[in-house]
Amino acid sequence: MRQPYYDSILLIERLHRHFLEVLKVELDRLGVQDINNVQSLILYNIGDDELTVGELTARGYYLGSNVSYNVKKMHENGYLAQERSAHDRRSVRVKLSDKGLALRDKIKDLFARQVEALDRNGLTTEELTRANETMRKLERFWSSSLDYTGFSVNPAA
Structure with a gap:
């Protein structure tokens, strides 16, 4: 079990x-040079939402300081468009600008092309579903190990 775990x-x-x-x-192919790949993934994950940096960190599982820097650069x-929260003036909410929405749509197109190519490359919906289930079990295992109560995770949960 040790080697398969490390391999995973x-x-x-x-x-x-x-x-x-x-x-x-894909960014290079599109001639986009003022945003990097990590920032474009953050941008994609914002989507149509309006979020604080904290909410974005929680949703995307990014490191907070990196998100703050990347949000500033974007x-x-x-x-990105930024707006102070009407309820909490210390909080800044971000949403995609028109430029951000246009890039998000291009990334969405990339994902659509990839989905179409998956089957041609021998990956089925069932295989991806099983892989996702396995990764979710690993996620639950690692999350449970953070509560310092041990490593017994019910794999059926």
Whole structure:
């Protein structure tokens, strides 16, 4: 069990890096040079919502300081609009600008092309569903290990 577990950890990290590289290649293909791949993923995850940096961190599982920096850069480059909350003047809400919405739509198109190509490349819906179930079990296992009560996780939960 030890080696498959370590292999899974390494594979998850490597898959994430590969996916970010796919986004980088797409940005290059589109001639977009004022936003990086990580920022474009954050932008995509904002979607049509209006969020605080804290909400974005919680939803996207990004590190808070990195999100703050990336939100600042995306705002400076015109991808995000910022607005102080009417209820809490200390809180800033962000949403996609027209430029951000346009890029989000191009990323959405990339994902649609990839989904169409999955079947041609031998990945079925069932296989992806099983992989997602396994990753969710790992997520629950790691989340439960943070409560310091031990590592007994009910895999059926």
